[in-house]
Amino acid sequence: MQDPMVTTALTLPGYRIVRNLGIVRGIIVRSRSLVGNIAGGLQSLFGGNITIYTNLCERARADTYRLMCEHAAERGANAIISMRYDATEVMAGLTEVLCYGTAVFVEADPAGR
Numbered sequence: 001m002q003d004p005m006v007t008t009a010l011t012l013p014g015y016r017i018v019r020n021l022g023i024v025r026g027i028i029v030r031s032r033s034l035v036g037n038i039a040g041g042l043q044s045l046f047g048g049n050i051t052i053y054t055n056l057c058e059r060a061r062a063d064t065y066r067l068m069c070e071h072a073a074e075r076g077a078n079a080i081i082s083m084r085y086d087a088t089e090v091m092a093g094l095t096e097v098l099c100y101g102t103a104v105f106v107e108a109d110p111a112g113r
Contacts, residue, residue, distance in 0.1 A: 004072050005079040006065075006101065012079055015106035021075040025100040026067025030060045031093050057097075061085060064099035077103035 005012060064085070072080050083101035090096050 002078075003069050004077055004103075005106070006069070006083050007079075007081055008083050010082055012081060012104075012106055014109055015079065016109045017081075017104045018107050019105040021072070021077045021103040021105060023100060024068050024071040024075065024077070024080060024103040025098060026064035026069075026071060027096065027098050028060055028063050028067070029090060029094055029096045030056065031095075060087075060095070060097040061099065064097050068099045068101065072101075072103040075103050077105055079104050079106045 005015075011017075068080065068083070080101040080103055083099065086098045086100070088096045088098075
């Protein structure tokens, strides 16, 4: 199955929404490992980008995005509009990352609107 078209906008230019299939989401809860905390702590001593945490965040977002797309495909969607990310600290060292949007079925708009 092909990945759906995804946008943060409320519409998808050049397409018209034929069916609204509801909210879809991908969620993951991640923890930092002891080794990651030590390495991140050492990196923070020198300032700048803490790459170990940046990579953890990028991986969590990529995983939740993939899960959201799978959820949309299960509903028969070929697009997702109004996509957003959210993150919440569940407890010290545990972070929930959520990716969500509205699954829709779209068709090309012959008028190109």
